[in-house]
Amino acid sequence: MMNPWLRALVYALLICTVILTLTAWSIWFERKFAGRMQSRLGPTFYGPAGLAQPIMDALKLLQKEWLIPETADRWLFILAPPLTVILALGSAAVIPFSATVVAADLDIGVLYLLALGSLMVIPVWVAGWSSNNKYAMLGAMRAVAQGVSYEIPLVLASLVPVILAGSMSLSDIVRYQMEHGWFVAWPPGPGLIAFLFFLPASLAEANRIPFDIPEAESELIAGVTTEYTGMGFGFLYLAEYLHTLIVSAVASALFFGGWDGPFRPGLHWMVLKTLLLFAGIFWVRWSLVRFRSDQLMKLCWRYMVPAGLVLVMSAGLWVFFRGGQP
Amino acid sequence: MTVLGSPNSPELDQLLTASFEAELLEVGGPPLVPAPRHFELAKTLRDDHGFLIFGFVVAVHFPAGQAENAAGSEELLRVIYGLRTRGKGTQLVTWQVNVPTGGAVPTLVPLFAGADWQEREQYDLLGVRFDGHPDLRRLMLAEDWEGHPLRKDYAIDTRVHPWR
Amino acid sequence: MAMTQTSPVTAGWADPYLDIEAYDPEADLMVLNLGPQHPSTHGVFRLKLYLDGEIIVKVVPFAGYLHRGVEKLCEKLTMVQLPPIFDKNDYVSPMMNEQSLVMSFEALLGIEVPRRARYLRTILAELQRIASHLLWLGAFAMDLGGALGGGSTLFLYCFRERELILDLFEELTGGRFHYNTHLIGGNRHDVPVGWDPKVYAALDVIEARLVEYEDFLTRNQIYIDRTRGVGVVDAELAMNLGITGPVLRAAGVDHDLRRDAPYHCYDEIDVRVVTATAGDCEARGTVRLGEMRESIRLVRELLPGLPTGPLGARKPIKTPLAEKASKGHAYACVESPRGELGVYTIGGGDNKGASPYRLKIRSPSLHVLSCLPYVLPGQSVSDAVAVLGSLDPIMGEVDR
Numbered sequence: 001m002m003n004p005w006l007r008a009l010v011y012a013l014l015i016c017t018v019i020l021t022l023t024a025w026s027i028w029f030e031r032k033f034a035g036r037m038q039s040r041l042g043p044t045f046y047g048p049a050g051l052a053q054p055i056m057d058a059l060k061l062l063q064k065e066w067l068i069p070e071t072a073d074r075w076l077f078i079l080a081p082p083l084t085v086i087l088a089l090g091s092a093a094v095i096p097f098s099a100t101v102v103a104a105d106l107d108i109g110v111l112y113l114l115a116l117g118s119l120m121v122i123p124v125w126v127a128g129w130s131s132n133n134k135y136a137m138l139g140a141m142r143a144v145a146q147g148v149s150y151e152i153p154l155v156l157a158s159l160v161p162v163i164l165a166g167s168m169s170l171s172d173i174v175r176y177q178m179e180h181g182w183f184v185a186w187p188p189g190p191g192l193i194a195f196l197f198f199l200p201a202s203l204a205e206a207n208r209i210p211f212d213i214p215e216a217e218s219e220l221i222a223g224v225t226t227e228y229t230g231m232g233f234g235f236l237y238l239a240e241y242l243h244t245l246i247v248s249a250v251a252s253a254l255f256f257g258g259w260d261g262p263f264r265p266g267l268h269w270m271v272l273k274t275l276l277l278f279a280g281i282f283w284v285r286w287s288l289v290r291f292r293s294d295q296l297m298k299l300c301w302r303y304m305v306p307a308g309l310v311l312v313m314s315a316g317l318w319v320f321f322r323g324g325q326p
Numbered sequence: 327m328t329v330l331g332s333p334n335s336p337e338l339d340q341l342l343t344a345s346f347e348a349e350l351l352e353v354g355g356p357p358l359v360p361a362p363r364h365f366e367l368a369k370t371l372r373d374d375h376g377f378l379i380f381g382f383v384v385a386v387h388f389p390a391g392q393a394e395n396a397a398g399s400e401e402l403l404r405v406i407y408g409l410r411t412r413g414k415g416t417q418l419v420t421w422q423v424n425v426p427t428g429g430a431v432p433t434l435v436p437l438f439a440g441a442d443w444q445e446r447e448q449y450d451l452l453g454v455r456f457d458g459h460p461d462l463r464r465l466m467l468a469e470d471w472e473g474h475p476l477r478k479d480y481a482i483d484t485r486v487h488p489w490r
Numbered sequence: 491m492a493m494t495q496t497s498p499v500t501a502g503w504a505d506p507y508l509d510i511e512a513y514d515p516e517a518d519l520m521v522l523n524l525g526p527q528h529p530s531t532h533g534v535f536r537l538k539l540y541l542d543g544e545i546i547v548k549v550v551p552f553a554g555y556l557h558r559g560v561e562k563l564c565e566k567l568t569m570v571q572l573p574p575i576f577d578k579n580d581y582v583s584p585m586m587n588e589q590s591l592v593m594s595f596e597a598l599l600g601i602e603v604p605r606r607a608r609y610l611r612t613i614l615a616e617l618q619r620i621a622s623h624l625l626w627l628g629a630f631a632m633d634l635g636g637a638l639g640g641g642s643t644l645f646l647y648c649f650r651e652r653e654l655i656l657d658l659f660e661e662l663t664g665g666r667f668h669y670n671t672h673l674i675g676g677n678r679h680d681v682p683v684g685w686d687p688k689v690y691a692a693l694d695v696i697e698a699r700l701v702e703y704e705d706f707l708t709r710n711q712i713y714i715d716r717t718r719g720v721g722v723v724d725a726e727l728a729m730n731l732g733i734t735g736p737v738l739r740a741a742g743v744d745h746d747l748r749r750d751a752p753y754h755c756y757d758e759i760d761v762r763v764v765t766a767t768a769g770d771c772e773a774r775g776t777v778r779l780g781e782m783r784e785s786i787r788l789v790r791e792l793l794p795g796l797p798t799g800p801l802g803a804r805k806p807i808k809t810p811l812a813e814k815a816s817k818g819h820a821y822a823c824v825e826s827p828r829g830e831l832g833v834y835t836i837g838g839g840d841n842k843g844a845s846p847y848r849l850k851i852r853s854p855s856l857h858v859l860s861c862l863p864y865v866l867p868g869q870s871v872s873d874a875v876a877v878l879g880s881l882d883p884i885m886g887e888v889d890r
Contacts, residue, residue, distance in 0.1 A: 034643075037643060038642065038643050038646040038647070039646065039647065039650055040646060134520060134522050135522075138522075138544070138871070210639075210640070210712055212639065213872075285639055285640070286639060286640060286642075286643050287640045287643060287706075288635065288639070288640040288710065288712055289631060289634040289635030289639070289640045289641055289707075289710070289712055289713055289716065290634065290635055290639065290640075290712070291712055291715070291716070292715065292716055292870065292872040292873065293544065293870065293872060294544075294870065295715050295716075333819065333820075333821060353817055354817060354818050354819060355818070355819040355836070356819065378729040378730070379729045379732060379734065379738075379745070380729070380730060380731060380732030380857070381732065381830075381832075381852065382732075382832065382834060382850065382852040384834050384848065384850040386836060386847070386848045387848075393817070393836075393838050393839075393847050394817075394836075406819075406834070408821065408834075408852075410830075412729060412743055412744075412745045413743070413744055413745050413750060414744075414749070414750050415750060416745065416747070416750040416751050418751075418821070420821065438730055438731075438732070439727070439730050439731050439860070439864070440730060440731040440732030440733075440857055440860060442506075442860065443856060443857075443860045444732075444856075447856075451561070460507050461507055464554075465553060465554055466553065466554035466557040466889060466890075467554060467557065468554075475559060475562055476561060476562055476848075480562075482559075482562055482563070482565075482566055
């Protein structure tokens with residue numbers, strides 16, 4: 001095997017380049033898809049079918065002046081956007097893209113992901129606070145409330161595959177699904193419901209519509225990102241897409257069998273499932289209006305948390321009555 | 327919809343002239359009600375005759391010797407009010423009030439909340455003061471604007487100091 | 491007279507003159523300016539909100555950012571020159587503006603409009619109502635959902651349908667958005683050959699798509715949560731404030747000028763007025779969607795019966811001084827998509843009476859906006875945006 005340091009470096013580089021590139025072109029994918037949904041074309045100008053649009057967007061954002069408000073907390077203001085991207089990229093480290101392609105096959109993969117997910121609330125808060133802007137402040141408050149609250153259904157929903165597979169390592173969960181069937185379909189019930197909880201909860205973590213109150217454009221101008229220009233805004237925007245992509249990848253690993261497929265399991269299945277889930281996520285985004293802040297909280301605490309507890313118990317009971325892990 | 331004589335129906339004109347000392351002007355237009363009876367008139371119309379929907383407030387400035395003030399030697403400010411009934415067969419009632427020189431017209435805000443902004447607007451544009459208005463300040467123009475543009479002595483191309 | 495009491499009708503609502511200094515000293519109130527630059531204040535409009543956390547305590551609206559002195563301009567231009575200026579008041583439904591202005595002058599001058607022109611005006615008014623409500627629907631969805639999200643999808647769909655109507659208007663008048671098609675005494679542009687089938691085709695498309703929009707919005711639980719019970723304006727408050735139009739009808743008051751004080755050719759047809767009882771944002775949405783359907787039905791009923799005859803009562807205009815009125819008062823109002831849009835004219839102005847002496851525009855949106863200090867306190871900022879969207883104010887006519 002390779003020198004572990006060399007391996008880590010290679011994988012880090014791979015993640016930074018491949019995943020970031022994939023994120024950039026997923027932005028193109030979303031805009032085209034959204035355009036077609038809205039009976040218009042989407043980007044068409046740069047490159048064939050607008051494929052060079054992400055490059056142009058990145059170039060545009062890079063060459064913009066980075067305006068820092070005088071009364072803003074300067075270092076926190078500058079620090080917050082890269083931090084969101086770093087945390088999002090960090091979560092890509094445990095995702096098993098195939099049986100052999102995984103940057104860090106941690107035994108506590110799921111725990112690591114959930115921990116990073118909760119950490120990601122902090123840079124969003126810092127971004128809003130350090131802007132010294134009432135709109136950003138409101139957005140940051142809402143982001144923290146929402147992010148912290150929805151971690152609970154997220155944890156509960158992620159516990160179901162963990163309980164069913166008996167391991168927190170994502171690769172193990174995928175291997176278990178390869179042998180026994182994808183969790184979204186088998187065992188009938190807990191898996192599907194867990195997925196139906198996992199997706200909204202992680203959408204809420206990622207601040208996507210219908211949970212995008214922290215950046216509710218029609219109410220709070222741009223919410224948390226109000227004062228950011230240029231690449232600062234670019235990072236926050238990128239981090240949101242990155243997080244969504246990671247969420248799709250994790251969901252396909254946890255519930256849809258990862259790199260498993262009807263024939264020739266491999267990396268391509270993982271990518272396909274991720275992209276399909278991603279498409280589903282932004283189909284929802286471009287179709288629904290958003291929740292109000294308190295309705296969001298009500299949905300979480302009054303409906304999802306109790307239901308999530310019942311769900312975890314039922315998964316545990318199922319394993320118990322089957323007599324433990326086979 | 328309404329023309330040169332009084333725009334009100336004859337019954338309403340009868341009510342106004344009989345009970346509220348209104349006078350029908352020969353130059354046409356709504357009946358002229360003296361300022362002290364104006365609030366009472368609005369109250370009666372609202373409570374007893376079902377004029378629940380607040381219509382409009384129009385103030386007009388007649389400099390001495392102009393238009394309807396042709397015989398006058400001083401400038402005249404007049405305020406025209408309109409109220410409407412609801413539902414089928416809706417009727418509009420209008421009347422005019424002369425603003426006493428240097429004085430104010432009683433406000434209708436205690437009866438109709440809609441009078442608030444309408445009266446503020448007429449104050450803003452024509453300088454008509456409303457006695458008892460809770461918050462009489464400019465509505466359309468900036469707070470530090472000088473002059474009342476809709477008055478006839480305010481030229482349409484009056485220079486405004488540049489924006490600070 | 492002493493002024494401490496306001497109308498008993500408003501006593502049950504929030505106090506717009508609340509002394510914010512004397513408000514709870516423990517509360518850490520934040521002042522948030524919603525506007526004048528804001529993605530969803532429907533034009534330049536400033537709403538100064540005093541917030542306790544996310545709950546609004548006091549609302550101070552500031553209008554006048556779009557004040558262009560139209561009423562003063564009306565005293566300088568002649569009556570014949572005014573209709574194109576009036577398009578820009580309620581810039582979303584210009585037909586109504588022109589019609590109210592022209593009706594007011596016709597009343598002042600005592601002109602009888604030929605039947606064909608009145609009939610055509612009715613059809614144009616109803617088509618304009620559909621277009622205006624479509625724009626409202628799109629803008630409202632955007633307010634609720636955001637320009638980058640579900641709201642913008644509905645926005646683009648509504649605009650796609652609105653384009654059908656604007657194309658019809660363009661074929662008729664030459665202008666997509668501001669028409670200048672009404673004259674004192676009639677209409678300027680006559681129905682072109684082949685217009686009727688296009689109207690029917692457009693109406694068919696819009697009616698089919700309205701079903702989709704209702705599914706998109708009115709049966710979506712998120713939309714219902716955002717709009718049910720939010721921003722309730724009840725009948726008494728609405729009437730007291732002078733609110734007319736869909737907002738009043740959503741509060742349960744069956745009042746529509748088309749049926750109750752008919753003008754144009756509305757006395758020849760049966761206008762079914764749509765009302766709701768709740769008075770909240772959802773009710774207003776229901777009323778407007780219902781009105782769209784009703785307008786589609788009215789146009790379908792009216793269009794085949796367009797009478798023959800002259801389109802104008804006067805000879806073609808050669809100079810701006812063509813119409814003169816030396817005196818008189820006139821008030822004419824139409825039922826615009828926002829309420830009672832009226833024009834009060836006093837004749838006998840400059841240019842030997844060719845200009846009005848005083849012209850006052852009774853704009854429905856101004857009255858509608860004045861309900862905000864009574865209705866908003868107690869709700870959150872998101873609700874403020876939803877309420878503002880559902881009231882459908884157009885700043886052009888608020889500020890003039």
